[in-house]
Amino acid sequence: MSLSSSDHAHSTPDTAATPAGLGRRSFLGYVMAGSTLVVAADLNLARPARAAIPSGVQIPELYDLEDLQTDSALPTSQLITVTINRDGTASFALPRAEVGQGILTSTTMILAEELDLPMSKVKVTLAKARPELLLNQLTGGSNSTFSTYTPIRVAGALARQRLLEAAAILFGTTADRLTTTGGVISDGLGNNATYGDLASDAASQVVEAVEVLLRPPSDFKVIGKPKDRLDARDAVTGKKKFTTDLDVPGALPTMVCRAPEHQGTPKRLKNRARILKMDGVTHVAIVPTGVAVRARTFGQCIDAIRAMDVEWNPGTASGESDSTILAKLRGQEIPLVVPNVPILAETVETNVAFAFRSSAALEPYAAIADVRDDKATIWAGLKVPILAQQRVAEAVGLRQDQVEVNVITSGGSFGHKLFGDHAIEAATISKAMGKPVKLMWHRADEPRQGRLHPMATTRVRATVLNGQVLSFEQRHTSVTTDFSHGLGEMITSQADELDPLGLGGLGFAESIFTLTQELPYNFGVLTQLLNEPLEFEDQFSTGSMRNIYSPDVCTSAELTIDQIAKKVGKDPLEFRLEFLKNERVKTALRKVAKEGNWGRKMPKGTAQGIAIHKEYKGCTAVLVEIDCRPQTVNRDLGKETVTGPRVTKVVIAVDAGLVINPRGLEAQMQGGAMDGIAMTLTSSCHLRDGKFLEASWDNYFYTRQWNVPKDMEIHIIKSDSDTPGGAGEAAVGSTAAAVACAYVRATGEIPKYFPINHGQISFKPKSFIPPVPPSPTNGLKLTR
């Protein structure tokens, strides 16, 4: 493992004007009224200077006009606050979700930097649902650090400034003669005071708006230095609490018996009395998504589900299979129209399909709900808690303000926890049973009924003449992606440089596609278009999966680029460097080529592959080596183990703009690479006759240790950008693409379907009735 240059300090001129009329490091913050020092900053500081309400049809679902009028009257409605406590610590509730990406650690670093306080004295927690924040409480699109970086710094800097002013009065001097070190203010003459000592003196009785200067990046002592995760010790000692680990009084284990078909619904439970008599069972209730059972243990819920005799309604994809959906997608592809190019131009085409994939995390959907007549309380991992709050209120017939939503650290998300499916279902069950419930989905429920990355096709046609690319057209056709969580609005609202009207004529998903896809090559007439036919709307439970469209679009584009290079007789690296128009991307590409020894001689059946991706104000380049030799592909590691080609080496260069925590960024690159490998080689869901066949990790082949490259290098490029870019999704698309390109170079075959093993079903599907497999009993024979 190597971690190259990670010095990102670049000072910016203070004088550059901003719309607010202040310098680029100078911002307005607020000192709030209180008995201890509470400072605040506007969460919209990171956004372009335009209305806080982005355009988009679904906003009223989140927040209606009446709410808006009420809350707009409050000058502090969009504020985040940092409190200096009398014990010298600072506390802050971050309106985002921690799902493993490390934002609690990076946020603590940012605050520690501006406060000049040790990280151990900065306490960052996850905020409950705050409806007044609108879309500013959404974790997605690799956007958290970008959107919160400046407001958090403003609050931190203002707190330090107020504490210095309070100390100056106490010491009878001026603030500029004082220094802060580790939470202690000194005048150099023997007078010292801690932040805790000064917290009351620095407090204000009224709300004051104050101008504050941020620390120049050249002074950074914490930001940009590698830090370990703050929750690491809790994670390795078993103390870290996830939703199902919480002890909420009366919230007994609860699971749901679900339909065999995707999104099927229950008609009736024929043996209710027998189920209620089963050991441990306390309640049974029919809810829209299935038959819920509450018991003393989850194991007894599983036994009850297996014993249920349920009559089911068909699902939403009854009779459909991969092949019928693919045929419908093919029928809806927007035609490729070769622009007017000289008659001698040659054509390069690729045409690939991408299977359904499950975005489920290792922690299955889980939520605790306690619904009473006049109040509901929810505990769950939620990336858009405001939406969950609103949908829960609707589901149980309460007002939104009667629903308290606690955001719990999640065991992974990958897009899955953008939706509040689990919270809404738990609340519905709690209301039906009149009891608190701790709902957990069975693993089998996840690929069969949970959120899926939609199946899609991508066609590319490029024309080439005299070594130049005259046109590059890409048509992506996808089963509808569900954007009802608000991420779409967030993305469209951030397109500050685009006139919203410029997107006129495009549908919502198509606008998002346009705003997120960028192919940074000089390829003449370049078009990338999406079509999500209306006929698939609501047919599948879908969503993003560690990125929205990019991994599929990037893979097919980069595969095509390799084919164009071949056609014009150029090396893939040389060709890309010639046609790339962005210097940051070229720098990353040169870095992986050098570090990965691009072009080295490889044995037959093995090859290198190289690819780039640019998104989220940053870019990645990836070089991989793949081994497709029979002795590797056919490794036998026991039953239901998909081995297949092995990626033996991954080298990533990332320019993620200003990096808060290089060690966390490196982790995101490593994890993203594993997702990219899974997407290209192994992980998919098979639809057969309205049912998804996969039911556990021995069917859904996310990467395992036998798929892990023995060699993995992450290089962080010193960036010219002084703002943080996205990290969580950045490596997925470029790794997926590089692996696909390497596979083609090793085997000479261009796959028609991804992942490449989707064509064969290498497992025996588990039963659909009952919908969950039996719990094994042979564990003591398998000790190791």
Add this chain to the structure above:
Amino acid sequence: MPKQTFILNGKPVTVNVNDDVRVLWVLRDLLGVTGPKYGCGINVCKACTSHINGKAFNPCAVRVGDLKPQDRLTTIEGLNETVGKDLHPMQKAWLDQDVSQCGYCQPGQIMAAVALVKKVRREGREIRDSDLDQIRNICRCGTYFRIREAIEQGARNMR
């Protein structure tokens, strides 16, 4: 209801529950020992990996009635006590390599790693790449590379 007795993290425990409830639920739902996680319930994902009499096992696949009173169960919560320290060398290696992302699978990963090192030592050898390749524990965040580095470090310090 039958009384189930076994030794958990060094202390005898007794629970009133039927024989066929799997040990995972006895630990998590009845005893409040939540380090072992549920990820599949069918001994595939290995998130619940714990130790029985010093060897790795998966409590999701064992009936509590099959435990004997003298069986010694160790979960992640009791791992450090087996070496009489604040942290087991494998946990320390996990911290040094900053392995965890979401952290959900990590208790099971660490318990599996410790048992693997002990197993190869019983065979009179050290960990090989091929041993690491056969670890079945899923990490959906994809921290596998750091897991391998941590196991190698942890093994060096398990003497």
